Amino acid sequence: MKELEDIIKAFDAAEQAGKQTALATVVQVEGSSYRRAGARMLVTEDGELTGAISGGCLEGDALRKARLVMAQQQPMLVTYDTTDDDDAKLGVGLGCNGIIHILIEPIFASQPNHPIQLFKKFLGKRQNAVVITLFSLANRKGTQLGTCLFLTNDEYLSKCGNTPIAAQLRADAQAVLQAGRSATKTYLADSEITGFVELLKPAVxxxxxxxxxxxxxxxxxxxxxxxxxxxxxxxxxxxxxxxxxxxxxxxxxxxxxxxxxxxxxxxxxxxxxxxxxxxxxxxxxxxxxxxxxxxxxxxxxxxxxxxxxxxxxxxxxxxxxxxxxxxxxxxxxxxxxxxxxxxxxxxxxxxxxxxxxxxxxxxDKHTVIHSNDMESLPVNHENL
Structure with a gap:
């Protein structure tokens, strides 16, 4: 939770200084990577970085992408595929032998319940919370919905409105809250949307x-x-x-x-x-x-x-x-x-x-360091 606390402090300082910010979140990992899904980094318009999405390999490229996100005011899904031995062609030289999907969202401080505000709500109480982030792997250049739902035992906030999957998203969040572990969920309609249903736990x-x-x-x-x-x-x-x-x-x-x-x-x-x-x-x-x-x-x-x-x-x-x-x-x-x-x-x-x-x-470990401990919820075929 220290990373979230540091991100909130950095965001408050940036807002006080009138700086634009964007939030980069690792939403899905295939294979090996330095950080798992849920790792985050806050980027300011002048290049200040708080948090981490890798061991330092991705941050420079993510900074460039984040500046583009802030300029366009639209979320962007960025994928780094390091399964090729020649990953140096990406300009990052990861050597992790994995695929890392990172969602970068602009933070609109004037809008209620933006991602940082949701994290403030979470840190304000010692209870588990669930945050859902939606993104499209099938259409990476299309619209990315981003962070859209927040749930605790006594609070529910959603930007999904009356869309057909709103009820299903809430049910999935509730299931993760009860199970005590994060999950991924795929929704199939005209296009495929993936949900990172993330369980947040209080600090020790x-x-x-x-x-x-x-x-x-x-x-x-x-x-x-x-x-x-x-x-x-x-x-x-x-x-x-x-x-x-x-x-x-x-x-x-x-x-x-x-x-x-x-x-x-x-x-x-x-x-x-x-x-x-x-x-x-x-x-x-x-x-x-x-x-x-x-x-x-x-x-x-x-x-x-x-x-x-x-x-x-x-x-x-x-x-x-x-x-x-x-x-x-x-x-x-x-x-x-x-x-x-x-x-x-x-x-x-x-x-x-x-x-x-x-x-x-x-x-002496015979599997990857960060085993995939997330559940995979059943695919939902609701119309979006």
Whole structure:
């Protein structure tokens, strides 16, 4: 979500300066590419770029296309085919062996619910959202409809009007929202239109229990990732905002007070690192029933097993899913020793857990790095 946050900041600055902008979105990938569908980049009329649609290979050419889009005030679909070994003929030299479809849309700041405005709505609440972007692979030089629908559990916005597929688009968005994964959908009529039905998830909310010196690099690195971090500690001289300027919140709280000050959801993870056995024990007792996807415990496994035994002795029931979400010692085995290395280890494990990956070397992966984890919804034959 950091990329979207950066794009919004750049857009607001450009609007304040009276600059035109365009948004480039990777809407579909076939084969291998550096970025997956959903990657975005904001382009201003004077060439400022925020975000990324590749590893730096496409940005220069996309800038030229974006300036044309701003001049013509019409969306444009651009395709980069790097399956040919001689991809240098494109002038970009990708070497990715894939086909990347990028939709570039002019942003009309005066129009309500333009794409950036929709992203602002999404970031304003901690809930999943779905955005649908329509484009035509069959008629690349034809009209590209672009970003046209936004859906959350309590809000629905559409620029599809009363077109025959309006109801189907909403149904598809609802299906993706419930399934929890993005999808593609093809609509067949006089021409073929593809819909990128994209699920947007809130930023990771990281709860760090412990404000010692070893928590500082953890919060710093989480900030680089765009995670929203809250630091909680019972020691007022440690839990100080000046020690954790990148944290969203720094709270002084005893264990029995901490959770009343916090809001948790399915994108919330926690790490216990107070170096105080009783504090960690009290927090573990409260965190486990919340069914967070990740609860990490810093320190040896012996400490964690002792805490679990104590909780069991005090009558606490633990389900297999609660125990499965508990990681102790927290972090991947990368030989970490310093606080910075330990922070890297912890964040890497959390990322792997949230993405349902094993954290192995990519060298040992026998498929493409970014597997196609999007569903393909049934083709719709409605008249457009």
């Amino acid at each position: 909310s990281l709860l760090v229990f412990g404000a010692g010196n070893d928590a500082i690099p953890l919060v710093q690195m989480a900030s680089v990732l765009g995670w929203h971090t809250t630091v909680i500690d019972g020691r007022a001289n440690y839990a100080v905002s000046s020690r954790f300027p990148q944290a969203r919140q720094v709270l002084v709280a005893k264990p029995d007070q901490a959770l009343s000050l916090l809001t948790t959801d399915s994108r919330t993870v926690a790490v216990l690192m107070t170096h105080n056995y009783n504090y960690d024990l009290a927090m573990l007792r409260q965190l486990m029933p919340l069914q967070l996807p990740y609860v990490g415990s810093l320190g040896p496994k012996k400490k964690l097993m002792r805490m679990l035994d104590e909780l069991l002795d005090n009558g606490m029931n633990m389900t297999s899913s609660e125990l499965q979400a508990l990681y102790g010692p927290t972090g991947l085995d990368i030989g970490a020793e310093t606080s910075e290395e330990i922070a890297l280890s912890i964040l890497s494990e959390i990322q792997a857990v949230l993405q349902q990956r094993e954290g192995k070397s990519l060298r």
